Amino acid sequence: QKEVEQDPGPLSVPEGAIVSLNCTYSNSAFQYFMWYRQYSRKGPELLMYTYSSGNKEDGRFTAQVDKSSKYISLFIRDSQPSDSATYLCAMKRSNTGKLIFGQGTTLQVKP
């Protein structure tokens, strides 16, 4: 079993839709949770960074962490075609720990 599970998709939505992306994990020691966006043939770009449980909002993006369920989510409101990319969840046990990535979910937002 992988430490971090993420549905690879692809996920296709119309422009303006609310997108929900999710990851589950098995190791309760994870404390730091991140979401990265990766465009084709580019390096990952940090979107959201959350410590422990709770919600964090930044513009159209909201990250949620439920440690009791070992489940994290990223919501994108008013999705745009420019949001079309692969979204990777990542997590680590400590500040200086190794990042463990999910497989990534490919999102396509159609105009």
Add this chain to the structure above:
Amino acid sequence: GAVVSQHPSWVICKSGTSVKIECRSLDFQATTMFWYRQFPKQSLMLMATSNEGSKATYEQGVEKDKFLINHASLTLSTLTVTSAHPEDSSFYICSAPGQANTDTQYFGPGTRLTVL
């Protein structure tokens, strides 16, 4: 945010040759850098942790004699793929922690390696 660059962005080489990839932190110093490999439609897999002034730490299953890492300065780490084979074709990405060294990681744009 912190900026990390990589060079080259893509490279094609013949089987058996060696290829060097550079990773630079442009506006900050990085005592630690990370090297990842990403195969098509797969996630990033950590290969090794590069430490300035000391030996790199390799993940299980990664051949240290094949993937040579040198972190000679606080802004530069290099990955050399020695005697490359077609199965080494992949997307290689480096990253570095932010200023506080406890921040999350900032990634370079990646290097696509194709071995013929």
